[in-house]
Amino acid sequence: MIQKTISPIDGSVYVERTLADDAAVAAALEKGVAAQKAWRNTSIAEREAICRKALEYFLDNADEIGLELTWQMGRPVRYTANEIRKGFQERANYMISIAGKALADVEVEQITGFKRFIRREPLGVVFVVAPWNYPYLTSVNSVIPAIMAGNSVILKHAQQTPLCAERYAAAFEYAGLPNGVFQFLHLSHAQVASVIGDERIGYVAFTGSVEGGHAVQKAINDRFIVGGLELGGKDPAYVRADADLADAVENLVDGSFFNSGQSCCGIERIYVHQEVYEQFVSEFEKLTKTYALGDPTQADTTLGPMVRTAAADFAREQVAEAVAAGAKTLIDPHLFSADQQGTPYMAPQVLVDVNHDMRVMTEETFAPVVGIMPVSSDEEAIRLMNDSQYGLTASIWTSDLDAALKIGEQVETGTWFMNRCDYLDPALAWTGVKNSGRGCTLSSLGYESLTRPKSFHLKIKE
Structure with missing residues (x-):
């Protein structure tokens, strides 16, 4: 099936992409699982170096990316490159810089004869579903922290802004991220629901409408996972x-x-x-x-x-x-x-x-x-x-x-x-109440939803 992006500027077809078939989706999920098993064992320093180099790619290509974004969703070109140079850069840098502290072991009071601490472990494969209105600002809230936390990521961008997902892939390839740690898929709504329901997905980060949020919630209801939902506002x-x-x-x-x-x-x-x-x-x-x-x-x-x-x-x-x-x-x-x-x-x-x-x-x-x-x-x-x-x-x-x-x-x-x-x-929790959603991105709290706590209770032989 062909997905077409109609530019609001003049009604022309700006981008055409073939939606992933079932085999491609299955392969991406398998690759994401396998890549994450190795990626989780890398150091925070290694992850930081790669994510900062990916950010370098975005900054080096901000003008070109901005013009693409203008044609995809209509924001004036005088502003679009700034989505990368300002907000995207600020959020990526901040979440990278705090990762070491945010992901560090949680020490508890020590008892003689025991070593006890809480470790934050990655969830596995994080599925990010991003919207068209601020396609880089919304996605960076989850993509960079998820990778910094040791997860792999599959990104599905809105039909209106498919090139944004492809830019992420180019940036991470430039940065030398191991194959499979980041992937993107062009999918239909039905395919999104299917991916969310797949046991290989460990977490879903969704930004979109209240209606879309209900659809995501419905897709995960039969599984013991949660989703971060950033929905509408008035x-x-x-x-x-x-x-x-x-x-x-x-x-x-x-x-x-x-x-x-x-x-x-x-x-x-x-x-x-x-x-x-x-x-x-x-x-x-x-x-x-x-x-x-x-x-x-x-x-x-x-x-x-x-x-x-x-x-x-x-x-x-x-x-x-x-x-x-x-x-x-x-x-x-x-x-x-x-x-x-x-x-x-x-x-x-x-x-x-x-x-x-x-x-x-x-x-x-x-x-x-x-x-x-x-x-x-x-x-x-x-x-x-x-x-x-x-x-x-x-x-x-x-x-x-x-x-x-x-x-x-x-x-x-x-x-x-x-x-x-x-x-x-980015230093403050981004969250909503009522129908504006649930969960949290950004700040040190944003790492909590991308990891799970694991307690270590070790009795030391004397």
Whole structure:
């Protein structure tokens, strides 16, 4: 079966790949098992040298990789290489650098006549299922730590971004990683479920939709393994009356519209204290209108097409429903000549007079659309932020650290930001609550899910 990647730029077929057949899948699983048995016996230093050389490949080829990514999923070329140079590099370097400490034996109090400790052992073959929206940033969270922990990896990338998986293979080949420790497969959804259910898979790291997360969970239900699930978000921001408004506007506009809003931790709803609401909305609208929507291969484009027309149509439908229910749009799409119905090119949109009876404020939009509501108190903001099936990140914009901490303790979220948003700090656990998923990547805690504890209880003959 042929898999085709349709570029959102012009609707052309950018990549065609043949899906792996049953024999190829079986061979990859066997190879992964065999390679891991040897790889687990390598030292952390050996693993580090190879992973750092693989990172070198990515950095040396960042511009070429960035252009490929633009054609595959539509993000402007002025930004795509930075996925490698910034976030990818930062996360890979951090997880490599902490591996020795994170994977070290856990010493316990000693008792005369005994030696006791806990060792973290690799799980075996880790199956990574990665999405298209940030294909390198999401996958690096699991691929590099899994290999550093002594596992082998099979990567399945989204149909929209198959070249990303192939780039990993090229990087690890360049770095001299033993054959079979990293592999990729182009697979159908049915094949993914089959691989997850195979006894040779020790762990599944999935990033995608809530629906996809349920499918992964169903596939592992009959096995005694777990999966890390990073799912959707409807991430809120709260702007208090004491916030630096210029800073809040600049960062929240970017957090709402970067990557055409196609970010699981992008800003989708904003609550602003009524004392500064009108000023905030005015400045937010003004800055939004400065975006340049168009051909993402052009250097001056700041907003590219969404990944496909269906995604843009879904967002337009949410906006239309909200307007019919009383919401007001602040951005005239005609200001953006590239905005066209029936295409993935969608202008940014800001909605006011919204409420939580509207889908645009409760369901994931995953588009350059944001709703803004006034609130009268911290308590109201907390209630509205928590009125969601999701809980990936949330942010507060304030000059009061104590208030930020107090409010953050009450907000149901995996990450709580103050005066920042739409960012992953690799030193902190990346996790979600409610329908935003389960499990953890990044930080030293990220290694816990990629290993299992084994206790050593040794009685010493005296």
